[in-house]
Amino acid sequence: MGKLAIVLASGELEKLQAASIIGSVAATLGTEVLVFATMDGLMAFKKDVVEKKAWKAGELGKGMLQANAPLFIDTFKQAKETGNLKLYACGMVMDMLGLSMDEFVDVFDDKLGVTAFLGMTEGAQVLFI
Amino acid sequence: MSRIVVDARGSFCPGPLMELVKTIKDAEVGTEIEVLSSDESSAKDIPEWVKKAGHELVGVEKKGDYWSIVVKKLK
Numbered sequence A: 001m002g003k004l005a006i007v008l009a010s011g012e013l014e015k016l017q018a019a020s021i022i023g024s025v026a027a028t029l030g031t032e033v034l035v036f037a038t039m040d041g042l043m044a045f046k047k048d049v050v051e052k053k054a055w056k057a058g059e060l061g062k063g064m065l066q067a068n069a070p071l072f073i074d075t076f077k078q079a080k081e082t083g084n085l086k087l088y089a090c091g092m093v094m095d096m097l098g099l100s101m102d103e104f105v106d107v108f109d110d111k112l113g114v115t116a117f118l119g120m121t122e123g124a125q126v127l128f129i
Numbered sequence B: 001m002s003r004i005v006v007d008a009r010g011s012f013c014p015g016p017l018m019e020l021v022k023t024i025k026d027a028e029v030g031t032e033i034e035v036l037s038s039d040e041s042s043a044k045d046i047p048e049w050v051k052k053a054g055h056e057l058v059g060v061e062k063k064g065d066y067w068s069i070v071v072k073k074l075k
Helices: A013-028 A039-043 A047-052 A059-066 A072-082 A091-097 A114-120 B015-026 B040-052
Strands: A003-008 A032-038 A084-088 A110-112 A125-127 B003-007 B032-035 B056-063 B064-072
Touching: A003 A013, A003 A039, A013 A032, A013 A059, A013 A084, A013 B015, A013 B040, A013 B064, A032 A110, A032 A114, A039 A084, A039 A091, A072 B015, A084 A091, A091 A110, A110 A114, B003 B015, B015 B032, B015 B040, B015 B064, B032 B040, B040 B056, B040 B064
Parallel strands: A003 A032, A003 A125, A032 A084, A084 A110, B003 B032
Antiparallel strands: B032 B064, B056 B064
16 A cells, blocks of 8 residues: 655644644555654644644634644554554754653654655655645 | 444544544454444545445445444455
């Protein structure tokens, strides 16, 4: 069923939600899914941000929070349980800001550099979100 | 013939699909699973998923304000 790589660079809730839905449904179909969270897309997984639900959100994103729609973090977690989906945190951002893995919610499989990610995603379709 | 009912009414896309996926994973081959969804896009999307995943779509029926989607696990 091929390979899908999602580069998650945006911290906007709507985009995070879309990425998690596309990635998780692809994983249920047997597609190998790799998610690389970087820039604001990585910061969206910080424990304090998640706790306060302090994502950048427009009208739709706010509506999603109010409607108690399943959040991207839970969607990703579920996808990891049911299919072959892996999430990686961008090492560069973490090193630059001196962040450690335990400052993020527990969804990441590893911390990666961009070269390693590119190696992994060879032959994959790439979505940049 | 055993049948499992998954009541995913009130859950938004891709909730109903994800509920089905979880259930189908643990079910025995030949089991029929009926998903109840109040989300119209899921009623359209689930048959698509069933086709791609290689299971059998037994039927889709609108029942008042929700849909009943019956799927048979083939593998």
